[in-house]
Amino acid sequence: MSGEASKTISNAVLWGGGRSPLSLSYGKMMIWFFLVSDALTFSGLLAAYGFARHSLAPGMEWPVGDIVFSSFPGLSGSYPLMYVALMTFILIISSVTMVLAVEAGHRMDKKGVVKWLFLTVIGGLFFVGSQAFERAHFIHGANPRVTLADGRTAFVVDGHHGEIDPATFALAMGSVQSEEVVRGPEAHALYENAITVVSGANMTENEYGPPAYANFFFFITGFHGFHVSTGIVLNIVVLSMAIKGVFHRRGHYEMVEKAGLYWHFVDLVWVFVFTFFYLV
Amino acid sequence: MERDDIIEYSLDAGHSEEQGRVIRKKIYFVTILLSAITTVEVLLGVFWMDFMPNAWHWVKWVFIVLTMVKAAYIVMTFMHLGDERRNIRSMILLPYVLFLIYIAYILIWEATYIQNVLKIFL
Numbered sequence: 001m002s003g004e005a006s007k008t009i010s011n012a013v014l015w016g017g018g019r020s021p022l023s024l025s026y027g028k029m030m031i032w033f034f035l036v037s038d039a040l041t042f043s044g045l046l047a048a049y050g051f052a053r054h055s056l057a058p059g060m061e062w063p064v065g066d067i068v069f070s071s072f073p074g075l076s077g078s079y080p081l082m083y084v085a086l087m088t089f090i091l092i093i094s095s096v097t098m099v100l101a102v103e104a105g106h107r108m109d110k111k112g113v114v115k116w117l118f119l120t121v122i123g124g125l126f127f128v129g130s131q132a133f134e135r136a137h138f139i140h141g142a143n144p145r146v147t148l149a150d151g152r153t154a155f156v157v158d159g160h161h162g163e164i165d166p167a168t169f170a171l172a173m174g175s176v177q178s179e180e181v182v183r184g185p186e187a188h189a190l191y192e193n194a195i196t197v198v199s200g201a202n203m204t205e206n207e208y209g210p211p212a213y214a215n216f217f218f219f220i221t222g223f224h225g226f227h228v229s230t231g232i233v234l235n236i237v238v239l240s241m242a243i244k245g246v247f248h249r250r251g252h253y254e255m256v257e258k259a260g261l262y263w264h265f266v267d268l269v270w271v272f273v274f275t276f277f278y279l280v
Numbered sequence: 281m282e283r284d285d286i287i288e289y290s291l292d293a294g295h296s297e298e299q300g301r302v303i304r305k306k307i308y309f310v311t312i313l314l315s316a317i318t319t320v321e322v323l324l325g326v327f328w329m330d331f332m333p334n335a336w337h338w339v340k341w342v343f344i345v346l347t348m349v350k351a352a353y354i355v356m357t358f359m360h361l362g363d364e365r366r367n368i369r370s371m372i373l374l375p376y377v378l379f380l381i382y383i384a385y386i387l388i389w390e391a392t393y394i395q396n397v398l399k400i401f402l
């Protein structure tokens with residue numbers, strides 16, 4: 001079986017290694033390949049989420065994003081999706097500061113790189129902190145779901161913070177935003193005689209909807225948050241290298257570009273998670 | 281053997297202050313665009329029920345299309361894939377996009393089948 005292997009290739013066409021035909025350095029190309037594989041992982045998770053929603057058993061209802069996520073840290077009252085929108089905005093801005101750091105690196109502007117990279121780290125830390133708040137609030141819950149003695153579903157909408165006060169107690173029938181609200185001692189009596197009360201979220205059930213809802217929320221946002229955290233660590237490492245002048249001595253800031261690719265990927269995934277989990 | 285992790289191939293490496301200003305303007309433009317699209321998405325998400333109670337199907341598709349637009353801008357301008365050579369751009373985008381279309385189609389198909397089965401038996 002000699003065939004092709006025994007034919008000599010002329011030196012004119014033989015590639016001697018060296019300059020990449022893709023015009024990419026090895027490191028950047030491998031980052032891209034890693035990003036494709038990670039994108040496939042997240043796509044798998046989102047596909048599973050889509051499958052769970054589309055194959056939902058009749059009678060079960062998937063919760064609506066702007067009802068579940070309506071809290072804002074430091075404010076009482078309902079601000080549907082506001083905090084998540086702020087988180088998305090901050091992450092996009094941190095992506096912008098990252099691309100500005102890359103651009104500064106192309107001009108060998110060390111001070112610019114350090115400034116923009118530092119702002120990117122701050123944006124990332126804000127995002128991770130916000131994610132922690134969101135998850136804590138999700139676990140704590142806002143409107144416990146009550147299954148009444150006659151089988152109806154109701155949600156506690158008032159009077160359950162701190163000591164339960166029968167006078168201000170209120171139950172909304174059917175859904176959290178329902179117009180039909182029972183108040184006062186009558187509501188409290190229904191609550192006391194209820195079959196089950198589900199408050200917040202845990203490993204088996206949650207007050208918002210099917211157990212799968214909490215499972216997917218924690219897994220997808222947690223996996224994404226894990227990526228953000230490692231991205232922040234990577235950015236801090238690259239920042240310290242930039243401050244020490246490693247890249248300036250090397251003659252190029254390509255490491256900043258590679259870290260930037262990972263950070264943009266994290267932002268990109270968040271754009272999709274935000275759409276498919278919170279909006280749709 | 282030359283170390284190829286320290287060769288810089290970047291297409292706009294070593295650009296001048298003037299070129300930098302042009303590039304930065306483009307970055308700011310894309311930033312404003314992305315922020316505007318996100319604002320539209322959030323406002324639509326919060327207020328659609330008050331204005332167009334029966335339009336959920338269209339609202340959902342507007343969300344998905346706007347997200348695709350955002351993703352395209354992030355990949356092409358922030359990740360500079362638009363500045364790369366066509367061969368590497370195709371190597372990264374084509375397999376992923378084709379596979380994603382396939383997966384999305386299969387999951388919707390199978391999930392609706394499962395739901396129809398559940399509707400019969402539950």
